């Protein structure tokens with residue numbers, strides 16, 4: 001497990017590295033809030049409540065948002081609860097248990113690569129009843145990037161070619177697969193696919209991508225929070 005590169009300020013105003021127990025406690029709370037926010041997003045995009053009810057809810061949500069006080073994370077700051085690269089990312093829009101935007105996709109090693117499992121709802125709709133094509137690309141990009149990191153070569157996407165063979169159904173358990181197929185210097189070649197859990201042998205979307213591990217100087221410039229660890 002990676003060491004968290006940053007630590008939140010302790011309550012006495014000094015900065016110290018949180019214990020693993022404190023991080024787990026915080027992650028559980030972040031996941032609980034993420035779960036409720038995803039339920040709110042789903043209810044929001046499906047409701048037929050009248051305008052007055054929507055205004056009332058908007059007022060309530062504004063009051064709740066005001067309760068999220070304290071120091072706000074800065075750009076490029078890696079949350080203490082995260083393990084970057086390759087591990088837990090609590091606010092990832094694909095895998096983050098704390099993200100209201102994420103399905104979230106659950107990732108496990110398999111078949112010489114990674115498998116991601118998730119079900120997409122109405123918030124991710126493109127054509128009526130089907131997943132937005134950009135969302136399919138995002139699932140693939142994330143899992144293919146994670147496959148690079150899992151193979152010990154964290155990299156950034158420089159090219160992602162996506163082919164949509166069949167529309168991806170909403171509210172249907174999905175299986176995403178990613179596997180590193182080769183390397184050439186800092187370039188990593190990766191294949192990806194999406195199928196439904198019900199018909200795992202029928203791929204509905206396929207992708208091939210090229211990822212590049214930035215050189216150490218570029219890594220330090222792009223990810224200043226990693227300073228001292230790369």
Ligand SMILES: CCCCC/C=C\C/C=C\C/C=C\C/C=C\CCCC(=O)SCCNC(=O)CCNC(=O)[C@H](O)C(C)(C)COP(=O)(O)OP(=O)(O)OC[C@H]1O[C@@H](n2cnc3c(N)ncnc32)[C@H](O)[C@@H]1OP(=O)(O)O
Pocket residue numbers: 085086141142143144145146149154155156157158159185186187210212213214215218219230
């Ligand atoms: C402790 C180490 C930490 C390292 C961290 C690195 C990455 C970590 C990131 C995430 C990993 C974690 C989990 C995964 C989670 C999510 C995955 C989502 C992935 C993304 O969402 S990520 C965002 C979108 N992504 C970008 O924002 C990239 C923008 N980009 C750049 O910032 C530069 O591009 C950079 C820095 C990547 C490389 O820059 P550079 O200067 O080091 O490299 P250079 O240009 O020299 O290219 C080197 C070789 O790649 C070939 N090449 C270039 N482009 C190509 C193309 N399009 N097709 C085919 N080959 C291509 C060249 O031809 C050359 O090949 P050759 O050496 O053979 O000539």
